[in-house]
Amino acid sequence: MNLINKKVTHKRFGIGSIVKHNDSSIEIHFGSENKRFVFPDVFGKHLKIHDKSDAKLLEEIIQKKEIERKEEEWKKEEEKILQRKKLVLRLEHEKLMQNHKLHPASQMVFWCDTEEQDSSFSEWKVFSGILKSGNNKGKPNKPSRLHQNSAVLLTAKDSSMLEKDRRILGVYMVNENFVGKLCEDGYIPAHSKYRIQLTEQESDQLLFWHYYINEKFPEKMTWNTGKYRYFENLWMAQILLDIVSLKSDTNERELAQQFFKHFCKMNQITAQELPKPNGALTRI
Incomplete structure (x- = not known):
């Protein structure tokens, strides 16, 4: 927009002519002196341009600048809110966890066989298995990494299925007083x-390998031995968030939202910064 030589009227300095302008400033000649102002802010309250078509274009520019200014203010306020949330999460976590050092992969995924698919939900617990070697051979396996911030993901696949089709059956946080290092009987x-x-129907839409990846062999989707694996806190948060979107029943959706919020608090995860799932299935 070329405003050079355009006539304007300033409330204080009177009639003048524009001699210079760019995206941030404008210079106007008033009789014996030049004055510089912030562009386009000076227009509207203090300065008016004589040409009506130019006035209309300036009004559009001012409106656009105002929208950009409000968006910038909104972004700054959002950043402040985000930082406050992070602080609250950290303080709440310190209070809840006290002497427990947060591990970035303190979640468990459990392989449910046919019987366990029923008992896991009727009894709401899983068994970590028996040690097959070492000094403690024959004793229950201690899930030492699990703590109050941990959740257990229940998964299964039919014998006719490929491993990549492993479905998520459900999920639970560990008992409020559970400490894996102190678990003697192996039950979680x-x-x-x-x-x-x-x-x-929900399980068919929630495949485990959509979230999980073996960092050493990212192209492989295999689970040959063991009843469980530890995996990343962020991956569990992604799963919980997707469960929220799957639930259509109002009460179930509310519980899923509360579950997700509690999990994020316990693991110092900010929901707004949660990355999208990037498991092995997303990389095919």
């Missing part, structure tokens, strides 16, 4: 509130 009980069982 569920939290009194945060526990979710998926319907068959």
Whole structure:
């Protein structure tokens, strides 16, 4: 927009002519002196341009600048809110966890066989298995990495299925008082509130390998031995968030949202910064 030599009227300095302007400033000649102003802010309250078509274009520019200014203010306020949330999460986590050092991969995915697909939900607990070697051979396997911030993901696949088709059946936070290092019997009980069982239709939409990846062999989707694996806190948060979107029942959706919020608090995860799933299935 070329405004050079355009006539304007300033409330204080009177009639003048524009001699210079760019995206941020404008210079106007008033009789015996030149004055510089912020562009386009000076127009509207203090300065008016005589040409009506130019006035209309300037009004559009001012409106656009105002929208950009408000968006910038909104972004800054959002950043402040985000930082406050992070601080609250950290303080709450310190209070809840006290002497426990947060591990970035303190979640468990459990392989349910046919019987366990029923018992896991009727009893709301899983068994970590028996040690097959070492000094403690024959004793229950201690899930030492699990703590109050941990959740257990229940998965299964039919014998006719490929491993890549492993489905998520449900999920629960560990019991409020559970400490894996102190677990002597190998049983991992569920939290009194945060526990979710998926319907068959929901499970078909939630495949484990959409979230999980073996960093050493990212192209492989194999699970040959062992009843469970530890995996990343962020991956569990991604799964919980997707469960929220799957739930159509109001009460179930509310519980899933509360579960997700509680999990994020316990693991110092900010929901707004949660990355998209990037498991092995997304890389095919």
